Amino acid sequence: MKFDKPVPLSEIASLIGAELIGNTTANATGINEIHKVENGDLVFVDHPKYYDACIQSAASFIIINKQVDFPEGKALLITSDPFEAYQTIIRHFRPFNPSMKMISETSAAGEGTVIMPGAYIGNHVTIGANCVIHPNVTIMDHCVLGDEVVIQAGTVIGSDAFYYNKKTNREIHYKRMLSGGRVVIANGVEIGAGCTIDRGVSGDTFIGAGTKMDNLVHIGHDTVVGKNCLFAAQVGIAGATTIEDNVILWGQVGVSKTLTIGKDAVVLAQSGVPSSLPGGKTYFGYPAEDAGQKKREFVWIKRIPQLWDLVMKQKRERERE
Amino acid sequence: MKFDKPVPLSEIASLIGAELIGNTTANATGINEIHKVENGDLVFVDHPKYYDACIQSAASFIIINKQVDFPEGKALLITSDPFEAYQTIIRHFRPFNPSMKMISETSAAGEGTVIMPGAYIGNHVTIGANCVIHPNVTIMDHCVLGDEVVIQAGTVIGSDAFYYNKKTNREIHYKRMLSGGRVVIANGVEIGAGCTIDRGVSGDTFIGAGTKMDNLVHIGHDTVVGKNCLFAAQVGIAGATTIEDNVILWGQVGVSKTLTIGKDAVVLAQSGVPSSLPGGKTYFGYPAEDAGQKKREFVWIKRIPQLWDLVMKQKRERERE
Amino acid sequence: MKFDKPVPLSEIASLIGAELIGNTTANATGINEIHKVENGDLVFVDHPKYYDACIQSAASFIIINKQVDFPEGKALLITSDPFEAYQTIIRHFRPFNPSMKMISETSAAGEGTVIMPGAYIGNHVTIGANCVIHPNVTIMDHCVLGDEVVIQAGTVIGSDAFYYNKKTNREIHYKRMLSGGRVVIANGVEIGAGCTIDRGVSGDTFIGAGTKMDNLVHIGHDTVVGKNCLFAAQVGIAGATTIEDNVILWGQVGVSKTLTIGKDAVVLAQSGVPSSLPGGKTYFGYPAEDAGQKKREFVWIKRIPQLWDLVMKQKRERERE
Numbered sequence: 001m002k003f004d005k006p007v008p009l010s011e012i013a014s015l016i017g018a019e020l021i022g023n024t025t026a027n028a029t030g031i032n033e034i035h036k037v038e039n040g041d042l043v044f045v046d047h048p049k050y051y052d053a054c055i056q057s058a059a060s061f062i063i064i065n066k067q068v069d070f071p072e073g074k075a076l077l078i079t080s081d082p083f084e085a086y087q088t089i090i091r092h093f094r095p096f097n098p099s100m101k102m103i104s105e106t107s108a109a110g111e112g113t114v115i116m117p118g119a120y121i122g123n124h125v126t127i128g129a130n131c132v133i134h135p136n137v138t139i140m141d142h143c144v145l146g147d148e149v150v151i152q153a154g155t156v157i158g159s160d161a162f163y164y165n166k167k168t169n170r171e172i173h174y175k176r177m178l179s180g181g182r183v184v185i186a187n188g189v190e191i192g193a194g195c196t197i198d199r200g201v202s203g204d205t206f207i208g209a210g211t212k213m214d215n216l217v218h219i220g221h222d223t224v225v226g227k228n229c230l231f232a233a234q235v236g237i238a239g240a241t242t243i244e245d246n247v248i249l250w251g252q253v254g255v256s257k258t259l260t261i262g263k264d265a266v267v268l269a270q271s272g273v274p275s276s277l278p279g280g281k282t283y284f285g286y287p288a289e290d291a292g293q294k295k296r297e298f299v300w301i302k303r304i305p306q307l308w309d310l311v312m313k314q315k316r317e318r319e320r321e
Numbered sequence: 322m323k324f325d326k327p328v329p330l331s332e333i334a335s336l337i338g339a340e341l342i343g344n345t346t347a348n349a350t351g352i353n354e355i356h357k358v359e360n361g362d363l364v365f366v367d368h369p370k371y372y373d374a375c376i377q378s379a380a381s382f383i384i385i386n387k388q389v390d391f392p393e394g395k396a397l398l399i400t401s402d403p404f405e406a407y408q409t410i411i412r413h414f415r416p417f418n419p420s421m422k423m424i425s426e427t428s429a430a431g432e433g434t435v436i437m438p439g440a441y442i443g444n445h446v447t448i449g450a451n452c453v454i455h456p457n458v459t460i461m462d463h464c465v466l467g468d469e470v471v472i473q474a475g476t477v478i479g480s481d482a483f484y485y486n487k488k489t490n491r492e493i494h495y496k497r498m499l500s501g502g503r504v505v506i507a508n509g510v511e512i513g514a515g516c517t518i519d520r521g522v523s524g525d526t527f528i529g530a531g532t533k534m535d536n537l538v539h540i541g542h543d544t545v546v547g548k549n550c551l552f553a554a555q556v557g558i559a560g561a562t563t564i565e566d567n568v569i570l571w572g573q574v575g576v577s578k579t580l581t582i583g584k585d586a587v588v589l590a591q592s593g594v595p596s597s598l599p600g601g602k603t604y605f606g607y608p609a610e611d612a613g614q615k616k617r618e619f620v621w622i623k624r625i626p627q628l629w630d631l632v633m634k635q636k637r638e639r640e641r642e
Numbered sequence: 643m644k645f646d647k648p649v650p651l652s653e654i655a656s657l658i659g660a661e662l663i664g665n666t667t668a669n670a671t672g673i674n675e676i677h678k679v680e681n682g683d684l685v686f687v688d689h690p691k692y693y694d695a696c697i698q699s700a701a702s703f704i705i706i707n708k709q710v711d712f713p714e715g716k717a718l719l720i721t722s723d724p725f726e727a728y729q730t731i732i733r734h735f736r737p738f739n740p741s742m743k744m745i746s747e748t749s750a751a752g753e754g755t756v757i758m759p760g761a762y763i764g765n766h767v768t769i770g771a772n773c774v775i776h777p778n779v780t781i782m783d784h785c786v787l788g789d790e791v792v793i794q795a796g797t798v799i800g801s802d803a804f805y806y807n808k809k810t811n812r813e814i815h816y817k818r819m820l821s822g823g824r825v826v827i828a829n830g831v832e833i834g835a836g837c838t839i840d841r842g843v844s845g846d847t848f849i850g851a852g853t854k855m856d857n858l859v860h861i862g863h864d865t866v867v868g869k870n871c872l873f874a875a876q877v878g879i880a881g882a883t884t885i886e887d888n889v890i891l892w893g894q895v896g897v898s899k900t901l902t903i904g905k906d907a908v909v910l911a912q913s914g915v916p917s918s919l920p921g922g923k924t925y926f927g928y929p930a931e932d933a934g935q936k937k938r939e940f941v942w943i944k945r946i947p948q949l950w951d952l953v954m955k956q957k958r959e960r961e962r963e
Contacts, residue, residue, distance in 0.1 A: 096453075101438060102439060116762070117741075117742060117762055118457070118760060122456075135744075135780045136760070136779075136798075138439070138457050138475055148814075153798040154778075154796055154797075154798045154836075156515055162535035162536070164533060171509075172509035172531035172549070173549040174533050174549065187814070190818060194860075196514040212806060214804035215798075216515075216836075216878070220535075228814070233838075234860055234876065251880060251898075254572050256572075270914045272573075272591045297622060300626055301942070304939075304943070305942055307625070307628060310636065318956065421758070441759055441777035457760070457796075459778050461776075475796055477795040477796045477835040483834060483856035485872075492830075493852035494888075495870065497792075497832060517794075537858060539876055555876065557858070557876045559875070575911055575912050593912045618944070624946065624950065625946065635956060
C-alpha cells in the first residue's frame with residue numbers, strides 16, 4: 001500500500017508508539033510485505049527467523065520488535081507488536097469510512113461507461129471509458145478499472161482478503177489482517193457474473209489487459225494475473241499467486257497460493273495446482289502434471305486387475321512346481 | 322422451528338384437520354424433524370418404517386397417518402398426509418410475507434453496526450453490535466447475527482433449503498419442503514463475498530463464534546458449524562452436517578450431508594468427504610482419508626508401469642524355461 | 643436468435659455490406675449457429691472446412707466469405723468477415739440498450755408474482771404467475787420465466803455467454819461474440835441463491851419444467867436442461883450441452899460443453915463429465931464412468947502395495963534359484 005504522499009517517519013513512529021532509530025528524518029512512501037516491498041517503503045516483522053530477510057530487503061524502514069543491526073540509511077521502528085502497528089497504519093491511512101450511496105461522489109467513470117442499477121461503487125474508485133458495470137455488482141473503495149472493462153451482474157471487486165493472524169489464547173482465534181491494497185483491472189478485461197476478486201492486503205490484486213473470466217470465479221488477495229488469460233467458470237485462485245500471460249484455466253480448476261503458472265500454460269478442467277508450473281504445457285489432475293502423462297496413468301490403473309491375475313497365476317504355478 | 326409461544330394442540334389439530342388423541346389439552350412448543358426434536362415439540366411421520374423412532378423420540382406429539390400405540394402423556398395427530406400437515410403448520414406460523422423495503426422495520430441492529438447500500442435485511446432479523454454488512458448482501462427473515470460479524474458483498478444468508486419431497490406421479494416431481502428454520506451466526510464470524518447459507522428446514526443452520534469463511538462458500542440447511550473454523554474459497558457443505566470446532570477446510574472441498582467432521586480436523590484442497598471423519602487428523606482426496614496415506618497412494622500408482630515390466634519379464638522368462 | 647418479424651434479405655445485406663446472390667427477394671426469420679439453425683434462418687461461416695455443412699444445413703441464407711455453389715432457393719451474403727457481420731446483425735436487432743430502472747417498464751409479470759427489493763428486471767423480460775424473485779436477483783433483457791418459478795437471492799439470469807473469437811494479432815486477443823439469445827425457464831423451476839445462467843449466443847439457454855437447482859450453480863450459454871432435473875450446489879455446466887429429463891447431478895459436478903447426459907442418469911458428487919453419458923445409469927469420478935466400476939478401481943489401487951510385495955518376493959525367489 002502506497003501512501004497518497006510521502007509521510008515523515010517520525011509521524012509513523014508517533015502513530016504506532018515506536019522508538020525510531022537510524023535515518024530519523026526520512027519519509028516513507030508506503031508499507032508492504034517483504035515480497036512486494038520497494039525502496040522507500042516500510043516493512044514489518046515480528047519473528048527473528050525473518051529479521052534478516054526484512055532488513056536486507058528493498059524496504060528502507062523496518063517495524064520490528066527488537067533492536068538489531070541495520071544498514072546505513074535505513075531506520076528501525078521498534079515496537080512490541082509489529083502486526084498491530086501494521087493494522088494501526090492501515091486503519092489510519094485507509095480508514096474504513098464507507099460510502100452510504102450506491103455510487104460514491106468520490107468515484108469517477110470515463111466517457112461511454114454504463115453503470116447499471118443496483119451496482120455499488122465505493123469511495124475513490126476509478127473506472128475508465130466504455131465500460132459496462134452490470135446490475136448488482138459491488139466495487140469496493142480505491143479499486144481501479146481500465147477502459148473497455150465489462151463486469152457481469154452480481155460480481156464483487158475488492159472484497160477483503162481472507163488473511164488472518166492466529167492466536168489460540170483469544171476466544172476468537174483469528175483476527176483479520178486489514179486489507180490496505182486494491183484491485184487493479186487493466187483494459188479490455190471482462191469478468192463474468194457472480195465472481196469475487198479480493199483486494200490486496202498490502203499490495204494490489206492485478207488483472208492484466210484482455211483477460212476474460214467466466215462466472216463464479218474466485219481470485220485471492222495480491223494475486224497477479226497476466227494478459228489475455230482465460231478462466232472458465234468456478235475457477236478458484238488463492239492469494240499472492242502469479243498467473244502469467246495467455247494462461248488458460250478450464251472449469252473448476254483450483255490453484256494454491258504464492259505460486260507461479262508460466263506463460264501459455266493450459267490447465268484442464270477440475271485440476272488442482274499445489275505448486276508452480278512451467279509455461280507452455282498442458283496440465284491435468286491433482287497434483288496437476290503433464291496432461292498426456294496423467295491420462296496414461298488412468299490407463300495403467302485400469303490394468304491393475306490384469307496384473308493381479310497374472311501375478312496370482314504365476315504364484316499358483318510356482319506353488320504347484 | 323419453535324413457535325413464538327406455546328400453541329394448544331387442539332389449535333394445531335384443527336389447523337391441519339387431524340384427529341387428536343392422547344394428551345389433548347397439551348401445548349406444543351415447536352415442530353422439528355426426528356433428529357432435532359425436543360420435549361414439547363411436534364414431529365411428523367408418514368412411513369411405517371419410521372413410526373417407532375418418532376413415537377419413541379423426544380417429541381411429545383406425533384403427526385401421523387395411522388393410529389398406533391404411544392406412550393402415556395404424548396398425543397397423536399392423525400391425518401392422511403403428515404408432510405402436507407407440516408407444510409400447513411410452517412405456512413401458518415412462518416408465513417411468506419416478505420418485506421418490500423431494503424431494510425425491514427421489524428429488523429434490529431446493535432450499536433456500531435454498519436449496513437451498506439444495496440443490502441436487504443428481511444423481517445424479524447436481529448443483528449448484533451459492531452457488525453459490517455457489505456453492499457448487496459441479502460439476509461432473509463428471522464436470521465440472527467451476533468456481535469462483530471462481517472458479511473462481505475453479495476452474500477446470501479437464509480436462502481431456502483434445497484430439500485424436496487418427490488412424487489413422480491406429479492408433472493412437477495419435486496415439491497419444496499418449506500423452510501421454517503433460521504440461520505444463526507455467533508459472535509466474531511466473518512463470511513466472504515458471494516457465499517450462500519441456507520436456513521434450516523425445521524431447525525436452525527448455525528455458525529459458531531469466530532469461524533471465518535472465504536468467498537463463494539456454500540453451507541446447506543440445518544448444518545451446524547463449530548467455533549473458530551476456517552473454510553477457504555468455494556467450499557461446499559451439504560445439509561444437516563456437523564462440523565466441530567477448529568476444523569479447517571481448504572479450497573473447493575466438498576462435504577456430504579448428515580455427517581460429522583471432528584474437532585481440529587484439516588481437510589486439504591479439493592477433497593471430498595462422503596462420510597464422517599474423526600477429529601485431530603489431516604485428510605485428503607476422495608473419499609477423504611489420512612493425507613499421508615493418500616499421498617503414498619499417488620506414489621504407488623506411478624509404480625504400476627515398473628510393476629508391469631517386472632511381471633512381463635518374469636512371464637517371458639518362465640515361458641522360455 | 644429470431645427476429646421480431648421476418649426481415650428482407652436485402653436489408654440484411656445492406657446492413658452488413660454484403661453482396662447478395664440467389665434468392666434475393668426472400669425474408670430471414672432469424673440467425674443461428676449451424677447446430678441450432680432452422681429453415682428461414684441465416685447462418686454464418688468463415689472457414690472452408692465448414693462451408694459444406696452450412697450450405698447443406700437447414701439454414702436458408704448463408705453469410706460467407708467466398709462465392710460457392712449453393713442449392714436452389716437459398717441465398718449467399720458474401721462479405722469478407724462473416725463473424726463481424728454476425729456481430730453487426732446482433733448489435734442491430736438486439737442492441738445493448740439497458741434499462742436504468744430496477745424494474746423495466748417493458749417487462750411484465752403475472753398475477754401473484756412477487757419481485758423483492760433489489761431485484762433488477764431488464765427490458766422485455768416476461769415472468770409468469772405466482773413466481774418469487776428474491777432480493778438482489780438480476781434478470782437481464784429478453785429472458786422468459788414460466789409460472790411458479792422461484793429464484794433465490796443474488797442469482798443472475800441472462801449474463802452474457804463466455805464465448806470469444808481469438809486473434810493473437812490483436813493486443814486484446816479475445817473478442818466477445820455477442821449474445822443474441824435468451825434464457826427461457828419453464829414452469830415450476832426453482833433456482834438457488836448465487837447461481838448464474840448465461841443467455842444463449844445465437845439460440846436460447848433452456849431450463850425444463852420442474853427442474854430444481856441448489857446454490858452457486860453455473861449453467862453455460864445455449865445449454866438445454868430437461869424436466870425434473872436436480873442439480874446440487876456448485877454444479878457447473880459448460881455451454882451448448884444437453885441434459886435430458888430427470889438427470890441428477892450431485893454437488894460440485896462439472897460437465898463439459900456440447901455433450902449430452904441421457905435421461906435418468908445420476909452423476910455422483912465432484913465427478914467430471916468430459917463426454918456424453920447414456921441415460922439410466924449412475925456415474926462417478928473423472929472421467930465419469932459407471933459408479934460401481936469406478937469404486938472397484940479404488941479398491942484395486944489399494945492393492946498395489948500387496949501386488950508389489952508379491953512380485954518382489956517372486957523376483958527374490960527366482961534370483962535365489
